[in-house]
Amino acid sequence: MALKKSATKPRRSVVWRLVKWTVLLGLAVGALGAASVATMFWVYGGDPDLPRITALKDYQPKQTTRILSADGKLVAELYEERRTYVPLDKIAPIMAQAAIDAEDAGFRSHSGISLWGMARAAWVNLRSGRARQGASTITQQVVKTFVLSPEKTLKRKLQEILLARRLEQALTKDEILTLYLNQIYFGHGRYGIEEAAKFFFAKSAAELDTGEAALLAGLPQSPERLSPFKHPEAAKARQIYVLEQLAQNGHLDPKEAQRIADEPIRIVRNSEPSLDVAPEWVEIVKKILEERFGKGVATAGHVVETTLDVGLQQAARAALEAGLRVVDERHGYRGPVARLDAGKVAAKLKALTKALPDGGPRAGDSYDAVVVEVSDAKNELLVDLGGWKGAVPMEVGGDRLNPQKKKPSERFAKNDLLRVRLAPDLPPPRTEGANATLTLDLGPQGAVVVLDPTTREVRAMVGGYDFQTAGFNRATRAKRQPGSAFKPFVFAAAIDGAQLTAASIINDAPEVYDLWKPKNYEAGTFRGPVRLRDALAHSINTVAIRVMHEVTPARAAQLAHAMGIEEELPEEMSLALGSGVVTPLQMTNAYATFAAGGKTRPPVFIRAIDGVPEKPAPEAQVLRPEVAYVMTSMMQSVVQEGTATAAKKLKREIAGKTGTSNSGRDAWFVGYTPDLVCGVWVGYDDMRALGKKETGGKAALPIFVDAMRTALKGQPARSFAQPPGVVVARIDRRTGLLAAPDEPESDVISEVFLDGTAPTETAPSAGEVDPSTFVLDQFESDDEERASDAPADAPN
Numbered sequence: 001m002a003l004k005k006s007a008t009k010p011r012r013s014v015v016w017r018l019v020k021w022t023v024l025l026g027l028a029v030g031a032l033g034a035a036s037v038a039t040m041f042w043v044y045g046g047d048p049d050l051p052r053i054t055a056l057k058d059y060q061p062k063q064t065t066r067i068l069s070a071d072g073k074l075v076a077e078l079y080e081e082r083r084t085y086v087p088l089d090k091i092a093p094i095m096a097q098a099a100i101d102a103e104d105a106g107f108r109s110h111s112g113i114s115l116w117g118m119a120r121a122a123w124v125n126l127r128s129g130r131a132r133q134g135a136s137t138i139t140q141q142v143v144k145t146f147v148l149s150p151e152k153t154l155k156r157k158l159q160e161i162l163l164a165r166r167l168e169q170a171l172t173k174d175e176i177l178t179l180y181l182n183q184i185y186f187g188h189g190r191y192g193i194e195e196a197a198k199f200f201f202a203k204s205a206a207e208l209d210t211g212e213a214a215l216l217a218g219l220p221q222s223p224e225r226l227s228p229f230k231h232p233e234a235a236k237a238r239q240i241y242v243l244e245q246l247a248q249n250g251h252l253d254p255k256e257a258q259r260i261a262d263e264p265i266r267i268v269r270n271s272e273p274s275l276d277v278a279p280e281w282v283e284i285v286k287k288i289l290e291e292r293f294g295k296g297v298a299t300a301g302h303v304v305e306t307t308l309d310v311g312l313q314q315a316a317r318a319a320l321e322a323g324l325r326v327v328d329e330r331h332g333y334r335g336p337v338a339r340l341d342a343g344k345v346a347a348k349l350k351a352l353t354k355a356l357p358d359g360g361p362r363a364g365d366s367y368d369a370v371v372v373e374v375s376d377a378k379n380e381l382l383v384d385l386g387g388w389k390g391a392v393p394m395e396v397g398g399d400r401l402n403p404q405k406k407k408p409s410e411r412f413a414k415n416d417l418l419r420v421r422l423a424p425d426l427p428p429p430r431t432e433g434a435n436a437t438l439t440l441d442l443g444p445q446g447a448v449v450v451l452d453p454t455t456r457e458v459r460a461m462v463g464g465y466d467f468q469t470a471g472f473n474r475a476t477r478a479k480r481q482p483g484s485a486f487k488p489f490v491f492a493a494a495i496d497g498a499q500l501t502a503a504s505i506i507n508d509a510p511e512v513y514d515l516w517k518p519k520n521y522e523a524g525t526f527r528g529p530v531r532l533r534d535a536l537a538h539s540i541n542t543v544a545i546r547v548m549h550e551v552t553p554a555r556a557a558q559l560a561h562a563m564g565i566e567e568e569l570p571e572e573m574s575l576a577l578g579s580g581v582v583t584p585l586q587m588t589n590a591y592a593t594f595a596a597g598g599k600t601r602p603p604v605f606i607r608a609i610d611g612v613p614e615k616p617a618p619e620a621q622v623l624r625p626e627v628a629y630v631m632t633s634m635m636q637s638v639v640q641e642g643t644a645t646a647a648k649k650l651k652r653e654i655a656g657k658t659g660t661s662n663s664g665r666d667a668w669f670v671g672y673t674p675d676l677v678c679g680v681w682v683g684y685d686d687m688r689a690l691g692k693k694e695t696g697g698k699a700a701l702p703i704f705v706d707a708m709r710t711a712l713k714g715q716p717a718r719s720f721a722q723p724p725g726v727v728v729a730r731i732d733r734r735t736g737l738l739a740a741p742d743e744p745e746s747d748v749i750s751e752v753f754l755d756g757t758a759p760t761e762t763a764p765s766a767g768e769v770d771p772s773t774f775v776l777d778q779f780e781s782d783d784e785e786r787a788s789d790a791p792a793d794a795p796n
Contacts, residue, residue, distance in 0.1 A: 053167045056146060059179055061085055063301025064195065067285050069308045070457075070607065073274040076282045076469075078289075078298040083191035084198075085301065088178045091193055092208040094251075096177060098217035101245040104138040108173055112139045112164035138180050139164045145183050181205075186216060187223030200228065202271035210252065211260040214242040228267050236265055274310050277317075279469040280461050281306060284476070284605050292609070305608040307457035309450075315710035316448040316460040317467075320680070323703035324465050325400060327682065328443035331691045334401050336416035337368070345370060345415050352386030360388045361422045364686055366441045371416040376407045378430045383418060383438065390438040391429030392420060397440055400465060444690055446682040446700075447474035448707060449588040453595035453677050455616070457604045460707075461585070472685075479567060479581040480683055484539045485659025485668040485696065486578035488594065488631055489560040491536055491544075493551040495754065496559070496627045500550070502533040502634050503736035503751045503759060506543045531736050533634050533751070537642030539658065541577055548576035562622040564590035564600055578659060587670055588679030594631050594655070595672040597723060598623030626725035626754050631655075633720070633752045639671070643697045647671060647705055652712060653719050656704075658696030664689045667699035674718045676711055680704045725755045732763035740765045 063085055065078040088096065100107045136144065143163045167176065186196035193216065197205045201212050208216070218238035219226050228235035240261045246252035285304050289297040328334055340348055352368055361367050369383035369390070381392040394408045402411065412418075419441040426437040450460040463473035472478075494500040508527040527540065535543035548556060553571040557580075560569060565587070569580035582590075585603060593600040601619040608614060635655035639647045643658045647669075656671025665687050670679040680700040683690060690699060730739045731751045737759045739748040751758075 053143070053147060053163055053170055056142075056167065056179060057170065059085075059182075061182060061192070062299040065289070065297055065300055065302040065304065067281060068303065068305045069274060069278075069310045070306065070459075071310070072305070073310050074272045075274050075278045075306070075308060075310065076276065076285070078282065078286060080299050081191045082189050082195050083182065083301075084194040085182050085192065086194045086205055088174050088181075091181060091205045092213060094210050095193060095205060095208045095213040095216065096181065097251050098210075098213040098242055098246060099181060100138065100177070101249050101251060102214075102217040102242045103141070103220070104136075105245065105249055107138050107177070110137060110139075112166075112168040113137055113161050136160075137164065139167055139176055142176055142179050142183070143167060146179070184220045185223055186219045187227050188229070199271055200267050202268040210243075210246075210256070211239070211263065211265075214246065214260065215239045215265060218242045228265050232265060239265065276469075277310055278308055278313050278461075279467055279471070280463040280473050280475065281308060281605070282469050283473060284461075288606060289609070303610055304606055306606055307452075307455075307459060307604055308461075309459040312450055312707075312711050313460040313462070316450055316678075316707045317462045319703045319706035319710075320446050320448050320462050321400070321465050322706065323680075323699070324443055324446055324682070325403070326702065327690070327694065327699055328400065330694075331443065333419070333441060333443045335411055336371070336413075337419055338417040339413070340370065340415045340417055342415060348417070349384060349386050352384075354386070356386045356388055360435060361385060361390070361420075361438075363422045363424055366419055366421050366688075369418050369420045369438070371412055371414055371418060373431065374408050374412055374414065375431060376409050379408060380429070380431050381408060381412060381418075382431045382434055383420060385420070389434050390420065390422075390436050391431040391434035392418070392438045392440060393426065393430070396423070396426065397442060398466070400442070401440055444682055444684045444699075445474060446680065446703065447478060447584040448678065448680050448703065449475050449585050450676060450678045450707065450711060451588060451592060451603060452675070453592035453672060455604060456589065456592060456601050457607075458585075459676070459711075474681070474685075475584045477583065478681065478683075478685075479583055480666045480681060481580065481661035482578040482582050482587055482668055483659035483661035483666060483696065484541070484544070484578060485587065485657045485670055486560070486580070486582075487536060487539065487544050487576065488635060488657055489563065489565075489590070490548050490551060490556045490576050491532065491634065492594075492623065492627060492631045493556050493559045494532075494547050495630055496624065497551060497555075498754065498757050500532055500547065501736075501751075501753050501757050501759075502531070502630060503731050503753070504532045505529045505736045506532060506535060506546055508535070508540050508542050531733070533637050536634050536657070537637040537640075539638075539643050544576040545573060548573055559623070560590065562600065562620075563593040578661060584679050584681045587668070587681075588677055591656075591670045591672055591679065592677040593623060594628050594635070595674065595677055596628075597625040598628040624725070625723040629720065629723055629726055630752050630754060635671075636720075643695075644669060644671070644701055646697065646701050647708075650705060650708055650712065652717055654708075655720070658701060660695040664691070664694055666690075667694060667696045669696050669700040669704045671704055671708075673708075673712065674720055675715065676708070678704050678708055678711070680707075722752075727753050727755050727758055729753060729758045731759065735763045737761050737763040739763060 061083055062081045064082045066074055067076040067078070069075050140160055143160050147163060148160055182192040185191050188199060190196045190199045193205045196216050196219070197203055197208055200216065201208065215228065215235060218241065221238070225231060226235050226238050243252065243257040243261050247254045247257040285306065286297060289302060289304070293300065349370060352370070356367065367385050369385045371381055372384050372389065373382035379394045381394070383390055383392055394402065420438040421441050423437045423439040426439070429437050445464045447464060448460065448462040449458065451458045461475045463471065463475045467473070506529070508530050526542065530540060530543060532543070553573060553575045556575060557569040557571050565582055567581050567583070567586065569575060572579065589603050598621055599619045600622050601617045604616070606614050632655045635657055636653065638644045638657055639654045644656055647654050647656065652673055654671050654673055656669060659668035660666065665683055667682040667690055668680065670677070672678070680703045682699040682703070728750050730748050731737060732739045732743060733747055733749045738761065740763050742765055743763065
């Protein structure tokens with residue numbers, strides 16, 4: 001027994017010593033580790049490059065500037081990060097609690113870090129085999145988001161813990177939670193809880209219910225993987241986890257949690273249906289904000305209420321695009337210009353070779369080309385421009401050129417003749433043997449502006465077919481010749497100066513001015529004596545020139561400027577036919593001065609910024625109301641019996657004027673009711689002619705009619721109010737004099753005059769004089785000087 005005891009004792013002693021030394025070694029290692037960690041905290045904490053958290057006390061996040069329509073719909077945004085800051089009291093309490101329970105259940109009690117949370121997260125993740133819980137507290141996540149780089153190093157982790165402790169000492173828990181909820185990313189380009197709530201549920205963060213809050217609280221862990229749009233099953237599983245956490249922590253009744261878990265997720269597929277319907281307004285609003293506040297408006301979080309009418313904007317865009325497609329169809333842009341017989345192809349290619357520049361087609365020019373090969377597989381055509389081949393990808397032009405989405409072989413065949421242009425910005429050709437990529441020649445572009453003549457609030461503005469944000473806004477930037485649409489300013493100057501009346505008789509006859517011989521649209525046709533009203537209604541060029549000679553170009557330009565035309569105008573006789581340049585916005589605003597009784601002011605795009613109403617610009621009376629009314633009456637004749645009779649189908653009182661510039665490069669119609677003014681321009685960006693017989697009445701007027709049909713729907717019809725200073729007289733339609741007492745009613749019309757300018761002489765009774773010999777021409781023709789004809793100026 002003694003031997004046995006002596007043998008056991010040494011063994012126990014050895015074990016005890018091993019345990020003792022192991023414990024001592026562990027303590028030493030622990031102490032050394034603790035000392036090392038403490039040393040690292042001390043070293044890293046004293047790092048002069050360590051970010052400071054003091055800036056978080058004055059949190060100024062990048063916020064989205066929101067552009068709203070007149071009735072509060074979101075139509076556009078300016079942003080670097082889509083974020084709208086909201087204080088904690090504007091966030092549903094269940095949302096704040098769901099975020100805490102999902103990410104950091106001990107947030108209210110810890111001091112910035114949670115060792116227990118780290119351990120628990122590690123155990124949960126290990127047991128589930130995937131990352132279900134994060135180890136960082138909400139405070140640590142705020143630190144990581146705001147002040148630290150994303151690198152994963154020991155130094156950075158220690159700095160994160162150190163800064164989290166400092167942040168807890170500097171801010172309250174609610175302040176930290178507010179930073180977190182406004183800063184975190186929820187996917188789909190949305191930062192912060194307010195933007196997430198609006199995007200996923202079309203409501204504010206204050207309106208979120210429990211199920212919605214549970215879904216959103218789970219997203220920051222992995223916004224793309226958990227997106228309810230992309231991965232609904234994963235999003236549902238994460239929502240259920242958050243609901244479980246809320247129930248376990250006593251913040252939600254378990255039965256309610258189960259009820260919500262059993263329901264499907266209900267997200268809003270299109271939470272902002274009006275977003276991006278008006279890209280033209282982005283540039284306008286941004287410019288105004290920068291003039292007011294300087295650079296950086298895209299991150300300033302402004303809320304801008306504009307004058308835009310969403311429905312009218314959509315109607316104007318649809319009208320413009322439909323109208324341009326009609327022009328496309330008239331000129332063969334959607335299909336072949338012609339289909340050549342096989343026996344004529346060689347001769348055509350020989351002619352194309354002579355017309356083609358050395359080295360191939362030039363950028364910006366259009367060329368005829370013969371189809372050599374049609375490939376459905378490559379969705380491309382191979383064409384020959386005359387010894388030079390190019391490839392035409394069929395996807396270019398989109399719905400405008402191929403609205404029915406036909407295959408290439410359903411649209412084109414070998415030996416078809418096309419009109420093409422060089423496309424240097426497109427990828428290389430897919431077809432072998434092609435020298436470069438070409439595109440089918442697109443049809444013209446256009447612009448539409450609709451505004452209120454009284455307030456000058458712009459209701460709609462379309463800058464072109466398929467306009468994109470930051471594109472070339474033709475409504476504000478295209479400087480084009482107005483053609484005969486400029487004539488009302490010339491006639492208004494004459495009536496304002498009492499030099500002429502609507503009943504004045506002027507001779508429509510050829511005349512020469514400084515070697516320039518203007519012609520009417522119908523070349524070689526002249527009507528002889530015509531009343532001024534009829535001359536405007538039918539857009540007679542020679543009469544407009546004679547009126548300009550009477551009022552002088554300087555006076556006409558002065559009046560046009562006063563009424564709203566901002567561009568410099570040539571003080572030349574050709575200005576009567578619109579030889580200057582204007583923008584569609586300026587032209588529409590100038591016509592609004594007629595509709596507003598001669599009062600003018602700048603166009604208005606914004607009603608309020610950040611809830612503060614904009615101060616309206618003062619209006620100026622630049623034209624007497626009675627003159628504006630007489631001109632409006634005369635322009636009603638343009639619609640009733642002149643070049644714009646297609647507008648009669650609207651069955652409203654409409655005044656307006658067509659315009660076609662020299663050589664048919666620009667087509668216009670600007671018209672108005674007492675409540676709205678609408679200006680339409682159509683033309684090529686490269687100043688090409690629109691095509692044979694394309695006039696303002698044919699290309700632009702139908703767009704006006706379509707847009708105004710929507711604008712006027714449901715609105716009561718109103719008449720133009722006659723102001724004091726206007727008298728109405730019965731006149732003889734042939735002479736412009738007072739009608740004879742016995743004159744047949746068919747020869748009598750009612751005419752409006754400025755008080756004191758009505759005729760006092762009575763027309764001869766029937767049979768007293770031959771009307772064909774009666775010419776009251778206020779301007780003598782100069783037959784001594786003749787010159788070659790200038791290019792025809794279209795009247796409408």
